[in-house]
Amino acid sequence: MLQIKHQFQSFEEYLSYDDGTDKLYELFNGELIEMPPESGINVEIATFLLIQFASFLGYKRVRGHGLELEVRGEPRNRYPDLTIIREEHIQQLAQRNTIRLTMLPPLLVIEVVSPGELQRHRDFIAKRIQYQDCGIPEYWIIDPEAKTVLVLELTGNTYTESGNFAGDDLVVSPQFSQLNLQVSQIFDAVEKDGI
Structure with missing residues (x-):
C-alpha cells in the first residue's frame, strides 16, 4: 500500500x-x-453476489467495492466488498458514494477475506468491531480459503453468529429471507470461471 x-x-x-x-x-x-486492487477471487465473488441481490432488490440498492463507510476508530473509513443500502441512501449517495455516521447504517455489508493473517484479522476482528459499532444489522464474512459464509446479526449492540454455512447449506440471511443461495453456488461460480 x-x-x-x-x-x-x-x-x-x-x-x-x-x-x-x-x-x-x-x-x-x-x-x-x-x-x-482487490484480488480476482474477491471481485468474482462480490460480483456474483451483487447479481443475486440485484435480482430481487434492484441494482440501485446493491453497491460494490466503491461504496465508502465512515466508521469510528482507525482507519476512519472502510470499503466493503458489497453493501446493501436502504432506499433513502440512493438519493443521499447521489453526489458522493459515502455513508456517513450521521446517516442510517446500510442493511448489510459483505467482506470477502483476502489471503494472509493480517487480512483475516482485519475482516474477522477489526471490521467486525467497526461495523458493529456503526449499528449495521447484518455482516457476512466470506472465506474463500475455508469455503464458508459466516453470517453475523446485530443483537442489541453486539454481533451474534446467525450461522456459519458451508457446502450445500443455504445461506440464511436474517434480513433477506427471499435469498435462495447455497454456499456451494458462490464458490462454484468462481471455480467455473477458472479463478
Whole structure:
C-alpha cells in the first residue's frame, strides 16, 4: 500500500480532498493509505453476489467495492466488498458514494477475506468491531480459503453468529429471507470461471 503524505485534521477535510484519480484511500491517523486492487477471487465473488441481490432488490440498492463507510476508530473509513443500502441512501449517495455516521447504517455489508493473517484479522476482528459499532444489522464474512459464509446479526449492540454455512447449506440471511443461495453456488461460480 502506498501512503500519500497529507495530514487531514478532520473527516470533513478528507471528504473535500480530490486528487483527480479514481483511487480509493483509507484515512488512518489523518493520512491517506491507498487501497490496493482487490484480488480476482474477491471481485468474482462480490460480483456474483451483487447479481443475486440485484435480482430481487434492484441494482440501485446493491453497491460494490466503491461504496465508502465512515466508521469510528482507525482507519476512519472502510470499503466493503458489497453493501446493501436502504432506499433513502440512493438519493443521499447521489453526489458522493459515502455513508456517513450521521446517516442510517446500510442493511448489510459483505467482506470477502483476502489471503494472509493480517487480512483475516482485519475482516474477522477489526471490521467486525467497526461495523458493529456503526449499528449495521447484518455482516457476512466470506472465506474463500475455508469455503464458508459466516453470517453475523446485530443483537442489541453486539454481533451474534446467525450461522456459519458451508457446502450445500443455504445461506440464511436474517434480513433477506427471499435469498435462495447455497454456499456451494458462490464458490462454484468462481471455480467455473477458472479463478
